[in-house]
Amino acid sequence: MAIRQKCIKKRKALLNATLNLVNNNGFHDAPMSKIAKMAEVSPATIYIYFENKQDLINQLYLEVKSEFSTYVFKNYNEKDCIKDSFKQVWMNIADFKLNQIEASNFLSQCDNTPMIDEDSRQAGLKNLQPLINLWERGQQKGVIKLISPYLLYAYTVYPLSFLSNMKQKQTFVLSEKGLEEAFEAAWDSIKL
Amino acid sequence: MAIRQKCIKKRKALLNATLNLVNNNGFHDAPMSKIAKMAEVSPATIYIYFENKQDLINQLYLEVKSEFSTYVFKNYNEKDCIKDSFKQVWMNIADFKLNQIEASNFLSQCDNTPMIDEDSRQAGLKNLQPLINLWERGQQKGVIKLISPYLLYAYTVYPLSFLSNMKQKQTFVLSEKGLEEAFEAAWDSIKL
Amino acid sequence: MAIRQKCIKKRKALLNATLNLVNNNGFHDAPMSKIAKMAEVSPATIYIYFENKQDLINQLYLEVKSEFSTYVFKNYNEKDCIKDSFKQVWMNIADFKLNQIEASNFLSQCDNTPMIDEDSRQAGLKNLQPLINLWERGQQKGVIKLISPYLLYAYTVYPLSFLSNMKQKQTFVLSEKGLEEAFEAAWDSIKL
Amino acid sequence: MAIRQKCIKKRKALLNATLNLVNNNGFHDAPMSKIAKMAEVSPATIYIYFENKQDLINQLYLEVKSEFSTYVFKNYNEKDCIKDSFKQVWMNIADFKLNQIEASNFLSQCDNTPMIDEDSRQAGLKNLQPLINLWERGQQKGVIKLISPYLLYAYTVYPLSFLSNMKQKQTFVLSEKGLEEAFEAAWDSIKL
DNA sequence: CATGAATGAGCTTTCATTCAT
DNA sequence: TATGAATGAAAGCTCATTCAT
Incomplete structure (x- = not known):
């Protein structure tokens, strides 16, 4: 041992x-x-x-990705209210993106450059299924716009990557109030 | 000659x-x-x-960035209606991100990795001033939320990078209708 | 035990x-x-x-070499007839070279590259003394040419290495008849 | 130039x-x-x-092999007498093996170890065709034994590799007289 | 006796850059 | 201006060997 x-x-x-x-x-x-x-x-x-450098990078990617998804669904259990459920998840993601900046930054590099194998990337994709399920439920209940989950992701989760990026470069740091504003923007963009 | x-x-x-x-x-x-x-x-x-490889990359970055800003403000002249003005600009950006995929992809790499000098990055920043001015006018007129331009950018422009990325990887391609939905999401996220 | x-x-x-x-x-x-x-x-x-890699190779060489000489003088006891005695030995060698191909091939590598210590090579040399004695007797009896044992070896034993090599590469395989022809060639080259 | x-x-x-x-x-x-x-x-x-180390070795092998065949058929033109023709070629080979020891030694290494590509080895094989033709003519004329060219090679040419090897290791050096004896042994082994 | 983990030294190969022409 | 040839430095990786267990 x-x-x-x-x-x-x-x-x-x-x-x-x-x-x-x-x-x-x-x-x-x-x-x-x-x-x-x-x-x-x-x-x-x-x-x-x-095995080699590529394998090292791939494994690192998968570990960080899995760390991320653990983060995302911390304290998550499907509630009645779609918005509350969504806010919980969104705040978790924000927490990760804004406080685990190293990890977040690494994932951004991986997603924007050809530095990891397509296989590993595919393997790292399936992490957000519960969020997609949540969105679907919201759509069935008439709370969320009937648009592609890719759009839902682009307008709610992806902006946090930009804010993470800005924070890391010390260009713009989100205040407590800013965080709430950000969530409202996210929610406004997809709510019906 | x-x-x-x-x-x-x-x-x-x-x-x-x-x-x-x-x-x-x-x-x-x-x-x-x-x-x-x-x-x-x-x-x-x-x-x-x-001068050297770094210089080559830097110059490329600046050229592509400038190409981008030319694109963004094509046919742009300030109109009375904030939303219309904004839509014009937004559609230009979407056009670039979704059709000039090579260029767009390169900029994404530059923004997410330490591959260009901080100087060049700074130099490439000042391209969107007219858009920022537009937002400010919108805020003064009570049409747009009173939130940081970084947030405005994060929720209206940045999502297009994700959609560009998805298109390039042939994971998700936006339809004509999807494009309109995307704009509505962008607008909903920042309009008052 | x-x-x-x-x-x-x-x-x-x-x-x-x-x-x-x-x-x-x-x-x-x-x-x-x-x-x-x-x-x-x-x-x-x-x-x-x-002790180390060199020692491993050296010991392997000596073992294989000794295995070889055991083979060579199997069933050998000096007979009156030189040719018969010689044929017995020659056939033993042929048997080894053509059927213990792995071992034979390894010895060829050792003899043609600087991969074993000169000491070990020298130690492995003294294995054919009885054959040399046989030749000497043949020369005294006027049955074998009065030429250097190196020449005798070159023209009777060494050709078998070539045939072994060819067999291993599946380029040319000796038939039963071919084996007899080979012996006759060997004998013709040295007999008086 | x-x-x-x-x-x-x-x-x-x-x-x-x-x-x-x-x-x-x-x-x-x-x-x-x-x-x-x-x-x-x-x-x-x-x-x-x-291209790489393997290519370097392969090219060297081919160059040396070609150098060898140039040597072998120096001053060679088919004469009436098979033995004389053969002696000419044989002496050329002996000359190469005993005087171009470096080259000869290298070829021996290549032929006895897996250090060059099979392709290159195959490419280097076709160098002795005229000798094979000569043997065939000798067989038709009833001067040379009706045995495989592989055997003819094994008993006339290949022994020279052993003598070359011995010379290089300074174990046994062939005299002028020894050379003649060697040729006679070679000829005796294949003549009818 | 036996081992998995560890390593310094050294391997083949690549790279950004320079130089003679 | 333009280049093919050349290179020192460094990259990724392997290897014979050792050591704590």
Whole structure:
């Protein structure tokens, strides 16, 4: 057990180092040697835990994505009121995007560059099904516009990525009030 | 003049090749040698037109960004009706994001990775001033919510990036009707 | 004893694995890790039985060489007739070269590349002394040409290496009749 | 032209360095860095002339093989007397094997290890056709045994590889008289 | 005796950039 | 202006070997 623990720790350290470097320098300037140094292991050690650089990135993507979806549905149980249910989920996402900036930023890079395998990307997609279900229920109840879930996502969740981006660049930081305004904008855009 | 023309052509070919390769392979797999080959020049020739790789990327970013802002304010003149004015601009942006996918995709990469200099990014920011002015006028007239322009942008313009992304990946393509729905969502999110 | 047995088994498994890999991939693509995997032991275990990779190769060479000489003088006892004695030995060699192809192939590699220590090579040389004695007797009796044993070897034994090589590459396989022809060629080349 | 000449010189230097190192250290200890150093170029330069290490080895093999066949049929024109014709060719081969030891040794390594592609090996095979034709003529005239050309080769040409090997290791050096004896052995083995 | 994990050294190869022409 | 050839530096990765258990 002591051994396994140590192993898991090293793996985690490597994933953290990668996240860090890719975020700050970009994928193109995150060489294995730097990753190893930052994780305080030998470069060769990386290849005990990961097949190659691509695999390291892919696995990191999947872990972060899964971390994200855990976040999203924290304390979520379907309530009667669609808006309340939605607000709960939306606030969770906002919490993640605005407070787990490192993770959020990494996901943005992955989604906007060809740096992870299409397979891994596909595997990481299926995380928001409960939200889609919620939207559908809202549509059946006549509370939410009858438009594609892609549009619903684009206008409620995706804007948070921009706000996350701005916060990370210290260009614009959302206040408590701003957060409420943001939610209202999201809700207004899709409510019937 | 013939010579100048030819020069400009080579420069353009290099920028195109770079755009192409960065979009398809990512910045990390767009080496100068491939760029040169695709533009049908010698690698050494690149350094006649650009100081180094970073400069090439920066200049490309600025050109594409400026191309974008030309697009945005095509046929734009301030009208009485805020919504109409806004719709004109919004549709221009949508047109760009959904039809100039290569360019749009490249800008997304630039905005989500540390691949261009902060200086160039700053220089590319000031392109949407007229839109900001429009919003301000709308706010003064009581037509638009009194919220930060960052929020206005996040909920009206930024969602189009997501839709562009989806189109490029052939995951979801917006119909004519969908486009109208998208605009309504955008407008609903910010109108008072 | 049971333990000893097991140990010997592991050693044998390692030698077999090495033979196999060196034959199929070449010395340059027979890493310790692959050898270990093929022998179903840990890489570290190799170093219990062998000092290092060179030692492993050297020991393998000596074992195979000794296996060879056991083969060569199977059923051999000096008879009156030189030709008969020689034929017995020659057929043994042919048997080895054409049926123990793996072993034969490995020895060929060793003899044609600088992959084993000169010491081990020298140690492996002294195996054919009885054959040399036989030749000498033949020469004294006026049955065999008075030429260097190196020449005798080159024209009677060495050609079998070529035929072994061809068989292994499935380029040319000797028939029963061909084997007799081969012996006659060998004998003709050295008989007086 | 001056440029081309220089190019060819570098290519040649690289091939020579490779021959040298592979002969002395073996394929497994002939790293690109050493090859580059010996040829007095940068490691990166190798990749201007060769696709990769395998390609370098393959090309070297083909060049040496072709050099060999040029040697073999030097001053060769079909004469009436089969033995004389054969002797001419045989002596050429002996000359090559015993005096171009580096080249000869390299070919031996290639033929006894899996270090070159099967394709290249096949391409290098067709060099001895005129010799095969000669043997056939000899067989038709009733001068040479009616046995497979593989056997003819094994007993006349292949022994020279052994003698070359011995000479290179300074174990046994053929005298002028020895050479004649060797030829007689070769001829005796195949003549009717 | 046996091992999985770890590693420093070194491998092949690529890259951004320069230089002679 | 334009280039093919050249390269030092560094990339991703592998390997023989060691060590804590």
